[in-house]
Amino acid sequence: MSTHIDLTYTNPYTKTGGLYAQTVNGPSVTGIAEQSIIGAGVGTLSVPANAFSIGDSFTAALDGIISCVGSATIHIHVKTTSGVILADTGIIAMETTTSKSWLLNLYFTVRNIGGTTVASISSGGLFSYIKNSGTNFEGFVLSTINTTTFDTTVNNQLVITAQWNTANAANKIQSYNFTLQKIY
Secondary structure: OOOOOOOOOOOOHHOOEEEEHHHHHHHHEOOOOOOOOOEEEOOOOOOOOOOOOOOOOOEEEEEEEEEEEEOOOEEEEEOOOOOEEEEEEEEHHHHHHEEEEEEEEEEEEEEEOOOOOOOOOEEEEEEEEOOOOOOOEEEEEEEEEEEOOOOOOOOOOEEEEEOOOOOOOOOEEEEEEEEEEOOO
């Protein structure tokens, strides 16, 4: 009886499934400097040059704890390490919040491949949190189609950052969980 071992290389970016899972809490973002909220984990946040195909679709989900004073604003960017914006909450005026849960759910679909002005990606999602004086979610819907600066001919690495309007120590966001999956 012979045993056959398949040594064929399989590109992980062509299959669906998990790409990244955060295994350590993300950094506690407290100041006016834009800082990543993604913690260390397993897998990859990078897609090599020319590995995207039209229709490639991904989801990302984050959650954690947030606190802020009533006059705080937060700005969350979803982008590549080269600064290409995939989604942006804009400046969100926050309500007073003390150690409450937050969620960020994201969706991405590659619509066209190629260099800048040719490649296209549609990104959307929802940032939500619970303020102190209620049990309803507060939040912001994200929706962007990037047809100008997205480029599939270069390495793309996902970055998610947060930035406060002041350096008040009472303004803090930290991620506990983050997963990135390819769904199509």
